[in-house]
Amino acid sequence: MLDTLKEHLAEVEKYTSNSLDEIEAFRIKYLGKKGLLNEFFAEFKNVPNEQKKEFGQVINQLKSLANEKVNTLKASLSENTDNQGKYGDLTRPGEPIEIGARHPISIVKNKIIDIFSRIGFNVSEGPEIEDDWHNFTALNLPEYHPARDMQDTFFIQTDPDILLRTHTSSVQVRYMEENKPPIRTISPGRVYRNEAISARSHCFFHQVEGLYVDKDVSFADLKQTLQYFTTEMFGKSKIRLRPSYFPFTEPSAEVDVYWGLETETDYRMTKGTGWLEIMGCGMVDPNVLENCGIDSKTYSGFAFGMGIDRIALLQYQIPDIRLLSENDVRFLEQFKSAF
Numbered sequence: 036m037l038d039t040l041k042e043h044l045a046e047v048e049k050y051t052s053n054s055l056d057e058i059e060a061f062r063i064k065y066l067g068k069k070g071l072l073n074e075f076f077a078e079f080k081n082v083p084n085e086q087k088k089e090f091g092q093v094i095n096q097l098k099s100l101a102n103e104k105v106n107t108l109k110a111s112l113s114e115n116t117d118n119q120g121k122y123g124d125l126t127r128p129g130e131p132i133e134i135g136a137r138h139p140i141s142i143v144k145n146k147i148i149d150i151f152s153r154i155g156f157n158v159s160e161g162p163e164i165e166d167d168w169h170n171f172t173a174l175n176l177p178e179y180h181p182a183r184d185m186q187d188t189f190f191i192q193t194d195p196d197i198l199l200r201t202h203t204s205s206v207q208v209r210y211m212e213e214n215k216p217p218i219r220t221i222s223p224g225r226v227y228r229n230e231a232i233s234a235r236s237h238c239f240f241h242q243v244e245g246l247y248v249d250k251d252v253s254f255a256d257l258k259q260t261l262q263y264f265t266t267e268m269f270g271k272s273k274i275r276l277r278p279s280y281f282p283f284t285e286p287s288a289e290v291d292v293y294w295g296l297e298t299e300t301d302y303r304m305t306k307g308t309g310w311l312e313i314m315g316c317g318m319v320d321p322n323v324l325e326n327c328g329i330d331s332k333t334y335s336g337f338a339f340g341m342g343i344d345r346i347a348l349l350q351y352q353i354p355d356i357r358l359l360s361e362n363d364v365r366f367l368e369q370f371k372s373a374f
């Protein structure tokens with residue numbers, strides 16, 4: 036009997052396996068309810084008294100050895116299969132981390148702000164719900180002025196004096212009312228016009244207005260600033276100014292940048308001319324300076340305004356302006372940028 040036990044002891048000692056099923060069978064064979072160990076324990080009462088001590092010791096030894104064996108084999112098995120050490124599986128590839136995307140309008144806006152802040156322009160903002168004075172009258176557009184029709188305005192129904200601003204030029208007025216020259220500021224923001232919604236135009240869009248007022252500011256300064264901007268923004272330095280009309284600037288001009296005619300897209304975007312219109316500009320009308328409390332005999336200034344949406348469509352070849360406000364995640368996810 037004692038010999039059988041010792042044989043088992045040797046067998047358990049050298050047992051090894053890397054199959055969970057086999058280890059479980061081994062456990063049941065020795066440690067299960069009807070296993071060998073319980074049989075030996077049942078046998079114990081038949082053992083002659085003088086052998087009981089040694090017999091008991093060997094059974095206990097067998098029991099703890101079998102337990103230990105099962106535990107270590109199972110532990111090494113799970114370590115091998117999932118490679119799970121103290122820190123998890125260090126060889127597993129990392130979880131992909133999704134980088135967020137910015138809205139193309141924000142990317143373009145931030146880029147414009149960055150370019151102008153490098154030459155000393157600060158950022159100013161104003162309300163989207165404006166009064167007649169800041170959106171029109173102070174900008175040299177008195178009541179019944181025909182140029183008011185250029186911008187289809189949304190009025191707040193109960194009060195004809197309150198409207199949704201049609202351009203960010205209203206922020207110019209606010210800024211000049213509160214700050215004295217020298218003034219160098221750009222004002223990005225959303226504007227509203229009562230226009231039919233299509234692939235090319237929307238009833239709301241975004242502008243950046245720029246304003247520079249100081250002593251001896253000239254048209255040459257304006258031109259140089261615009262050239263700096265188009266070079267930084269588009270990598271294109273060739274621009275042309277076409278005479279135009281805005282009530283708040285005199286003289287006024289539209290700015291075209293020479294995009295080129297190298298590719299088919301260039302051809303399509305510029306309608307075969309190579310030139311792209313990107314903004315309006317001009318020297319601030321002395322009346323506007325006076326309306327805002329700035330002495331037009333001492334100071335002069337220039338202003339310009341551009342559409343952010345249009346630039347975003349251009350830069351990213353977006354075919355439809357409505358995509359910018361539909362918030363389709365599949366569209367938005369495509370714009371990862373440092374800006």
Ligand code: PHE
Nearest residue numbers: 202204281315316338339340
């Ligand atoms: N406010 C004009 C517009 O919305 C743009 C502009 C701004 C033109 C400043 C000249 C000077 O069309």
